[in-house]
Structure formats: C-alpha cells, structure tokens
Amino acid sequence: xxxxxxxxxxxxxxxxxxxxxxxxxxxxxxxxxxxxxxxxxxxxxxxxxxxxxxxxxxxxxxxxxxxxxxxxxxxxxxxxxxxxxxxxxxxxxxxxxxxxxxxxxxxxxxxxxxxxxxxxxxxxxxxxxxxxxxxxxxxxxxxxxxxxxxxxxxxxxxxxxxxxxxxxxxxxxxxxxxxxxxxxxxxxxxxxxxxxxxxxxxxxxxxxxxxxxxxxxxxxxxxxxxxxxxxxxxxxxxxxxxxxxxxxxxxxxxxxxxxxxxxxxxxxxxxxxxxxxxxxxxxxxxxxxxxxxxxxxxxxxxxxxxxxxxxxxxxxxxxxxxxxxxxxxx
Amino acid sequence: xxxxxxxxxxxxxxxxxxxxxxxxxxxxxxxxxxxxxxxxxxxxxxxxxxxxxxxxxxxxxxxxxxxxxxxxxxxxxxxxxxxxxxxxxxxxxxxxxxxxxxxxxxxxxxxxxxxxxxxxxxxxxxxxxxxxxxxxxxxxxxxxxxxxxxxxxxxxxxxxxxxxxxxxxxxxxxxxxxxxxxxxxxxxxxxxxxxxxxxxxxxxxxxxxxxxxxxxxxxxxxxxxxxxxxxxxxxxxxxxxxxxxxxxxxxxxxxxxxxxxxxxxxxxxxxxxxxxxxxxxxxxxxxxxxxxxxxxxxxxxxxxxxxxxxxxxxxxxxxxxxxxxxxxxx
Numbered sequence: 001x002x003x004x005x006x007x008x009x010x011x012x013x014x015x016x017x018x019x020x021x022x023x024x025x026x027x028x029x030x031x032x033x034x035x036x037x038x039x040x041x042x043x044x045x046x047x048x049x050x051x052x053x054x055x056x057x058x059x060x061x062x063x064x065x066x067x068x069x070x071x072x073x074x075x076x077x078x079x080x081x082x083x084x085x086x087x088x089x090x091x092x093x094x095x096x097x098x099x100x101x102x103x104x105x106x107x108x109x110x111x112x113x114x115x116x117x118x119x120x121x122x123x124x125x126x127x128x129x130x131x132x133x134x135x136x137x138x139x140x141x142x143x144x145x146x147x148x149x150x151x152x153x154x155x156x157x158x159x160x161x162x163x164x165x166x167x168x169x170x171x172x173x174x175x176x177x178x179x180x181x182x183x184x185x186x187x188x189x190x191x192x193x194x195x196x197x198x199x200x201x202x203x204x205x206x207x208x209x210x211x212x213x214x215x216x217x218x219x220x221x222x223x224x225x226x227x228x229x230x231x232x233x234x235x236x237x238x239x240x241x242x243x244x245x246x247x248x249x250x251x252x253x254x255x256x257x258x259x260x261x262x263x264x265x266x267x268x269x270x271x272x273x274x275x276x277x278x279x280x281x282x283x284x285x286x287x288x289x290x291x292x293x294x295x296x297x298x299x300x301x302x303x304x305x306x307x308x309x310x311x312x313x314x315x316x317x318x319x320x321x322x323x324x325x326x327x328x329x330x
Numbered sequence: 331x332x333x334x335x336x337x338x339x340x341x342x343x344x345x346x347x348x349x350x351x352x353x354x355x356x357x358x359x360x361x362x363x364x365x366x367x368x369x370x371x372x373x374x375x376x377x378x379x380x381x382x383x384x385x386x387x388x389x390x391x392x393x394x395x396x397x398x399x400x401x402x403x404x405x406x407x408x409x410x411x412x413x414x415x416x417x418x419x420x421x422x423x424x425x426x427x428x429x430x431x432x433x434x435x436x437x438x439x440x441x442x443x444x445x446x447x448x449x450x451x452x453x454x455x456x457x458x459x460x461x462x463x464x465x466x467x468x469x470x471x472x473x474x475x476x477x478x479x480x481x482x483x484x485x486x487x488x489x490x491x492x493x494x495x496x497x498x499x500x501x502x503x504x505x506x507x508x509x510x511x512x513x514x515x516x517x518x519x520x521x522x523x524x525x526x527x528x529x530x531x532x533x534x535x536x537x538x539x540x541x542x543x544x545x546x547x548x549x550x551x552x553x554x555x556x557x558x559x560x561x562x563x564x565x566x567x568x569x570x571x572x573x574x575x576x577x578x579x580x581x582x583x584x585x586x587x588x589x590x591x592x593x594x595x596x597x598x599x600x601x602x603x604x605x606x607x608x609x610x611x612x613x614x615x616x617x618x619x620x621x622x623x624x625x626x627x628x629x630x631x632x633x634x635x636x637x638x639x640x641x642x643x644x645x646x647x648x649x650x651x652x653x654x655x656x657x658x659x660x
Contacts, residue, residue, distance in 0.1 A: 140470075141551045143558035145565045149479075206551070217547060221471045221536070228473035235475045239569055 001047070004178070004186040005040045009049055011173050015154055016282060020051035023120040024171075025087070027111055028056045028079075030071040030195035033126035035078065036183035037174060039190050041124065042082050057114045057123075059089040061103050071195050078192070087114045112158050115168040122169035123158055130180045130211075133229035137210050150242050151233035157270050167270050176234065179226065250278035255321040260298055268295055276309060279323035285310035297321065331377070334508070334516040335370045339379055341503050345484055346612060350381035353450040354501075355417070357441055358386045358409075360401040360525035363456035365408065366513035367504060369520050371454065372412050387444045387453070389419040391433050401525050408522070417444045442488050445498040452499035453488055460510045460541075463559035467540050481563035487600050497600050506564065509556065580608035585651040587628055598625055606639060609653035615640035627651065 012019070026041060028034045044050040058075040062068050072088065079086040089110040091103075111123045132151050139148030158170040174183070187194045202208055218225040236242055249255065249271045260271055272294045276286060286309065293307035294314050298321065305316040312325040342349070356371060358364045374380040388405040392398050402418065409416040419440040421433075441453045462481050469478030488500040504513070517524045548555040579585065579601045590601055602624045606616060616639065623637035624644050628651065635646040642655040 140562065141548065141555065141558070143552070143554075143561065145562060146569060149562070149566075209551070214547060214551070217544060218471065221539070221544070222473070224473075225471065228471070231473065232470065232475060232479070236479075239476060242569070 002040075002043070002186060002189060004036065004182060004189075005043050007177055008037075008040045008173055009044055011154075011177060012044075012050070015171070015173065016277070017155075017169075017171060017173075018052075018121065019049070022122075023053040023055060023118050025055050025057050025111060025115045025118065025120045025123045027107075027123060027125045028058050028075050029126075029197070030058070030074045030078075031126075031197055032184040032187050032194040033128055033131075033174065033178075033180065035126075035192060035194045036178075036186045037124060037126040038078070038082070038084070039192060040186065042084060053085075053118075055085045055087055055114070055118050055120065057087040057089070057111055059091060059107050059110045061091045061106070063103065074193075074195050085118075087118070089114070108158070112168060115158065120168060122155075122171045124171045124173060126174055126183065127152060127172045128174050128178045128180050128183060129176065129230045130226055132175055132233055133215065133226040134207055134210050136229045136233045137214060138207060141210075146236055146239070146242050149233060150237045151230075153237060167273075176230070249275040253279075253322070255298070257298055257316075257319050257321070268298065272298075276314070276323065280309070280311055280325075294321070332370075332373070332516060332519060334366065334512060334519075335373050337507055338367075338370045338503055339374055341484075341507060342374075342380070345501070345503065346607075347485075347499075347501060347503075348382075348451065349379070352452075353383040353385060353448050355385045355387050355441060355445045355448065355450045355453045357437075357453060357455045358388050358405050359456075359527070360388070360404045360408075361456075361527050362514040362517050362524040363458050363461075363504065363508075363510065365456075365522060365524045366508075366516045367454060367456040368408070368412070368414070369522060370516065372414060383415075383448075385415045385417055385444070385448050385450065387417040387419070387441055389421060389437050389440045391421045391436070393433065404523075404525050415448075417448070419444070438488070442498060445488065450498060452485075452501045454501045454503060456513065457482060457502045457505050458508045458510050458513060459505065459560045460556055462505055462563055463545065463556040464537055464540050466559045466563045467544060468537060471540075476566055476569070479563060480567045481560075483567060497603075506560070579605040583609075583652070585628070587646075587649050587651070590628055598628065602628075606644070606653065610639075610641055610655075624651070 024041070026034070026038050028038050038054075038056055041050065041052075041054055045052065045054060056075065056079045058072060060068050060072045064071075076086060076088075091106055091110075111125075114120075115123050135151040136149060139151060142148065152172060152175060154172050154175050156170050157167040184194070215225065222228060249260075252275060255271070255275055260268055263271055269291050272291050273286065276290075276294070280286070290307070290309040294309070296303040297305070297307045297314060297316050307314045309323075312323060314321050314323055354371070356364070356368050358368050368384075368386055371380065371382075371384055375382065375384060386405065386409045388402060390398050390402045394401075406416060406418075421436055421440075441455075444450075445453050465481040466479060469481060472478065482502060482505060484502050484505050486500050487497040514524070545555065552558060579590075582605060585601070585605055590598055593601055599621050602621050603616065606620075606624070610616070620637070620639040624639070626633040627635070627637045627644060627646050637644045639653075642653060644651050644653055
C-alpha cells in the first residue's frame, strides 16, 4: 500500500468515520489534491478497507472558459477509467460581487444537494495542510479572532440548517497531514495526470497572493511555516473556549434540556449526534431513528424517560439527559 | 492635557494601578517609546494625578560603541532637566549566543534589581502596540502555540521567583493603545528630542526583519494589520484556557488549599495577591503583611481561620479560603 493511502486510512480511523455500507461524495475539481483523494479512496475500496459507494462530484463554474470545460472532460475520463459514478453540475458565469466567495458558496450548495440526492453520509474534500495554513493567514489578516484562527476542522456539518435527513458531514481527511507536494507525488506515482488551475497564478485573488507572496517570505523565517500554522490552528481548535457550536456538546457529560431546547431542529439533531458519539466513543450503528427518539425525549414531556440506542440508552432525569452503557456480562 | 497623557492615565485606571504613595521605576532606553512614557508619567505627577516617586532606569549595554554612550548621556541630561532620579547600569560586551535574547535577560534583571533597591511596586516599560504585533508574529513563526499568540500582557509579575519582598509588577501602560507614531509625535509636541536606535536597521535581527519586511507586506493586505494583530493577542489572552498561571487565580471565587500549597513561596504570594485583588476589586492598601497573613493561613494548621485584610477578611473553611467583605452600615 502506498504511504499516501496508508496515511489516509489512518486519519479516517482517527476521525472515527464509518468504513462500510455508506455512500460518500468526493468533490473533484481535477487538481492534484482532489484527484489524489479520489484515487486513494478508490484504492481503499478495491482493497476492501473502505466499502462505500463512491460518487465523484464536479462543478463546472465556467470561470475559465475552455479550461473549465477541459477540467470537466478530464474528470469524466478519470471517473470512467476508475469506474466511479460522477455527478456533474454547471454554473452560469456571474460577474460582480466577490467571485471567489460566490463560487465557493455555490460549490458547497452543489455538493450538499448531490449528497442529499445520493443519500451520502458525507462529502469529502481534498483540502491539504497548505490550504489550512492559507486559511489561517487569511483569517489572521482579516482580524477574525481566535475562532478564525481555528481555521478549518477535519469534520463539520455541511448543511446545519437542513431539517432532514441527518445533516451531512463535510470531511477533510487530508487536512492535518498531506502537503500539496504529497498529493502531486501520489498522482505521479499512480501515473495519473491532474489539471492545473490557472487561477492559481492570478494574484488579484487574496488567497493566491498569500500562497505566492506571503508564505514564501514566511518560509525565509521558518522553513516549516506551513506545518507550524496548521498546527497552531489545531491547537486553537482544541481550546475549550473557541466557538464550535457543534462540538461543544461532545464535552458535556449530560445534555441540559433547557439549553438544547433552544436549538432549531437540525442543530438539535447535530447536537444529539455529537453528544452521543462522544459518550459512546463511536459513530457506528447510530441511525436517524435513534437521534429522533432522543429528540422526542428532549422536546416532549409525554415521551417517557428512556430512549434506547445501540449499546445503551439515554435517560431523562432532573432536566438532563445522561447516557448509560449496556452492562456486559463477564 | 495632551491626548497622549489622557490616554495613559485612562489606561492606568483601567489596569487598576495605584495612583499615589508608591515608587515606580521607568525603563528609559532613550528611544521615543520610553521617553514619551517618562515624559507623560512626569506630567501626570506634576498635575498630581499620579503622586509617585519616579525613578528612571537606563542600562548601557555597550552594544553600539559610542552610540551607547551617547544614549546614556542623553538619558542623564533628560532626567536632570525633568528633575527625575536616575539609576544607571552598565553591561560588558558579551559576544556569542543570542545577542538580542541575552541583552533582554540582562535588561530585565537590571530593572528588577533596581526596583528592589528603591522598593518600587512596579517597573514600567514603553512597549507599544507595534511591539505587541511584532511579538505576536515572532511567536507565531516560532510555533509557540496559543500561549505565544497571547503575546505580552499589560501587567505581569517581574520577578516571580524572588522570595521577598512582594513580587514587583511589570507594567506596560502603552501596550494596548499607543502606536510608535504616537510616541514620536508626543515627544515632538513636548519639544523633546529622542535617540534613534541604529540597531533598528540591522535586519540580521529577526525582530527587525519582522518590522521592516514582514509587517509592510502584511500592511498591503490590511492597512490596520498592527491593530489587528495586537487585538488578536488580546482576544487570545482572554481565553480561559490560555496559560496564565498568575491570572488564573483571579478567576477563582475560592482558593483551594490543596492546589495553592504546591506553589513555591513567590508564586504563592503572587497567587494570593492576584486572587485578593480580583475579590476586592482593587490593589489598593494591600501590603506585604496582609499577603503574609494569608500565606500563613494557607500553610499552617495552627494559624487560626481568619486573616484580616483592608476592607474585609479571608476565612479558611473546608479546605478553602474565601473572602468576606466588611459590611457597610447604611
């Protein structure tokens, strides 16, 4: 197994993501980062380390004329060769406003819709440690404070405001360990071409200027600056006071009814899932029906005081929910 | 009153520093930052807003040959003109090692010794918002994590390991609001020359490269970058999880004996002072004898269960200390 693939499955397990029976959408632009992610996930499927249905998703944003169409053709051919399903989307060219920001919002909307359509538990993107360092610097310069310096998380909810089904996860399994050079090298080792984003040269874009001008200067100060910035973001993520409205429930032993009743339906489902995941130590076997049962426990006074979940039960008492594990007979 | 002086006394009050009856050492290199601080503190004394004995302290580190001697002469003349006491120190030129770091350590040692000698409650330095931004970037590049990004605090203990007397404070009353341009302008408005540090041009020093190369590039991204970085450091300081071994006691309603008994004598005194300061809402009137009485309460089982302090008392019960305020008759 290639070291890149081994690192990916190790990270997958560290993130406690499911390894079988689900559908996963992989965002593929055609660049080395997303192509390497698709290749490695596909390799893990062939090796039966990950038994998921893989659906690649590509959005043609038509921002770069014939280059955009060539990207789309490239992704079509690649997925055909691999025998991977492909969901394609197209955007009309919209001028004005923040081009980067608008394209980003539309890309995530397309990915969320695709995930809902194919009933995927998650969308995976190829963000690398370099993207993390750039995001950190963007947010630092913008002055967005500790929350901004936490930068990107390896997993988050993709569509927190969708009421149904369970919120889809956004998973970034390369974020903490893969450098851009690693993704390019893995593609080369597999003998697979990748597309080169000509917008990477346009320093009118703030992120490109950070990549092409600021980071090289910072590397003069510290050659390991990309790792340092990504690691700093990680450390800030781990501070309990840094806002992470979803994950704060992971820290709580008990859910306080008065607190979670103020959440909207999707936030409440996400809170229950996060809390149960942390209490049970795993995401496995937890389905929508369990989440819904706990939700009823929270919202209704008539719903009794216990909801069964795989491996144990959730008990309501004194305005709180606590999790009780099944006792195992020796 | 000049706006610079008004800003200084406002910050002085915000930091809840004493306004009379103490001695304060002001570190004066001869540069605009420290000269402006000395001038403004002296002005506040003349206006009877701050009734402290002021002692200027200058260390000739002999790093810049005749320039260093000219700095010393300048500070001598300035303090003579103002009628301010001056403590002078000299260092032999030491080569090798980290020149900047060594000079810094020796400067702080000189300031701490001077403060002890004149029984000062604090040493004040002229660090500005620009210094804070540079420290933030130095620590970011070095990879020192959230604690490093908290950068400099407006007040801290200068000699935490000195056993006696009460630890001296290090106070940076310009840190959160004065830009380098403000200190230069105030000196000009007062018609006072200041010395120019030729080492500010030597980009062999990391801090100078940050000031001269990195910060101007970051200003292209955001013209307010100095304020943004200093504000980010402030926000990180305010996160409860960021290490601030002294100030964490400010957050505690009660001191837990089992916890503070593990501190060494100076740390314990600092903890008591910080805790009492936060409970009482002021540093005023609190003397070494009160701190020592509380220390005995903590360390000895035979010391009774109450220590009187100005405005109230500290009561020992159930392995904890709590503060009780005197009741005021209506």
